[in-house]
Amino acid sequence: MSQKSLHLRLGITVSLLAVFLVFYAIPTFVFSPSNVGNIILSPLFWPYVLAGFTGIVGLSLLANALSSGDDTPFEDVETEHPEGSAPWIRLGALMVIMVAVMLLLPRLGMVWTCMLAFAACAFMFRTRHPYMAIVCAVIVPLLLYAFFAHVAGVAIPQGNFVRLP
Known part of the structure; x- marks a missing residue:
């Protein structure tokens, strides 16, 4: 093709x-x-x-x-991914994270679940800045909660265990 x-x-x-x-x-x-x-x-x-x-x-x-006038095929002879099955494993792990988010949302609430999902994705994709990823995983959902709940007046789903003010 x-x-x-x-x-x-x-x-x-x-x-x-x-x-x-x-x-x-x-x-x-x-x-x-x-x-x-x-x-x-x-x-x-x-x-x-x-x-x-x-x-x-x-x-x-x-x-x-x-x-475009170019009608040359662009397919490579090499069809195997150089990393082997690692991309498929990461895709499966991302699917597990998504299912976990859907299961944890009613129990932990949106803020805490987003913190965990952000951190899990950052470490799954092997970030070069793990400390910054942890800081962002905590601070970004809290700031978004503060804005939407207190400034915009939008109700953010809370969990059964910990409730934010």
Whole structure:
């Protein structure tokens, strides 16, 4: 498969996905109250923005495929990943972290679960700055909680064991 045919196939698929999102999925499955005064606060705003960006990417891939004259194949002879099965193990570990987040959210609350998930991901991806990762894993969720709970007035889910003020 050449890069031109890959971009053409991806461009058509992504453009059709954007059309599906804009004309069927978002109007059907995203509910919005009719009295929202500011469009940015509407639940429809960000799905339409993402669908628009998806359409732009699809059209860009189509334009690249149609304007490119290069039809040489880009596939390598070497198909084995140089790290072996390590990427698949990391992907499985990330899946375990995601399931753990979903199971821990009702029990520990959003802030504490995010701290644990951030730290677990940082160490799974072998960060070069482990102390900074721990500091960020603690401080970023606490600052976000403080902003949303006390400044924006949004209720953040609390756990069964420890409640934040």
